[in-house]
Amino acid sequence: MFKFLETFMVVYRTHSFSLAAQQLFITQPTVSNQIKQLESQLHTELFERKSRRESVPTPAADILYKRSAKILDDWHDIHTEIVDLQASKKAHVRFGISQTISRILFAKIANQLNLTEPHINYDVTVSNSEGVLTQLEDYQIDLGIIEKPLVTEHVKRISIGKDQLVKAGTPTGTWITREAGSGIGYYTEQYFREADIQPIRLIHVNNSGLIRRIVSTGVGQALLSSRDVPENVQVETLGNTFIRDFYLLVRDEDLQVPLLTSVTELITQVSKKMTI
Template identity: 25%
Template structure:
């Protein structure tokens, strides 16, 4: 192993992460024969087989898994040293790896953009996925920080709220309930409901508030993205509950109504999280400080999601001409 090079370890780590020699070659801008040669040299140095192929799929052997973890540790320590060295020079440089649940994609890029303006030497990797996958990444410590809609109780982690995340009931603008006030939950439970997939934080919070009243939603369809749900609402397939943040940027103009429902909006928070005991990099610490200082961006987002604000593009507030009592 002493004669193995960092380049060989980098090639191996990339193959192990992507599960493909071809994709690793593309990511590293190398030819596939070069990648194969580097792995052959590394395998000879280790003296054990690192990969095995079953059918068309490639798997790590026991030795490969141990080496993969070692590679991750080595590259993590090197990255930390580069950040420390930059910090000693009076610079903030390095890489920030952030994983967020899908709804957070509506504000995370703007949030990161403002952070990178302050620290232009920082390179950002942003992964967007559903809650289940983000929790898997958190448990496996694949990233620096994670943003979720509720604390990760399934994983031993540090979590802190940093931004409001109100959930609202959405319907087509021409829906009969769009003209009502103080709509009872029981009435909403009678409507066909469009839901996110099981395990979604939005779905968990929504089902909880209905179950507390002894009510059950009439789920007509499960959809894996907020955009699909908004289009289904516009198409008249049902109503739904989504984060108000999903309306701030790109919903079709004037085609969605926020219903005035008793118990809504559901007051929730956005949380950042990281594994308990994790030593945060200098860049990750800088990003947390940035969040905790409540930059103007967060103030604006919080203000723009208040129920009284009718200026947001992509939706209209339900008219107030009629009143519905329980």
């Protein structure tokens, strides 16, 4: 049942059995069979097949989708509690972080966790800012740390620190930026608008480390955190307009969970030490 719900949620988001199969690394007939079994158990149709490539959710699917993420999260918690009970009884937190956070902040958080909260086990998933928010909404993670100012219902956004963006690289007319949904991509578009810049060539890269390496070769320019600029690369300060916040994301319902409250306080303390 739980596997069927996971498959259902991917089909619901993509409106496509074939795309869902690609994302889940299973065959399309397997996706179709799982959805059929779920429909059989619920005695209702979940998707209206418009074409071979498009499947439109029915009202019943809308209801199921709203509940599925919570059902799967509850199941994950039950599974985790049992595993922890059978193993070392250690606490467990699932982090989702953006790539910039992974490069300049999370290692310090991990070090502090190791020093002061060694009983806590944790997993870390790296994505772009919008991907982290989606994972939190879908109960795939417990806490998110991002740099894009996203707002959504039922998720608390807490500012935990500041970061200065700079323009780095050689002015060749080429710009390197991140994909849509990322913090760097968001602020790069903002800079283009404010500075009235029309790049001769725009290269999208979904990896911040690769952007740094490309910039270091002299190919072009990119917006980077002042803490993440390669050595010997030309830098231009952008001023207070491009001082951005780092944000901690937590679901409203989890604000009073003792474990997450403790970790949130630790993250805030570590971040405050990184003043610009």
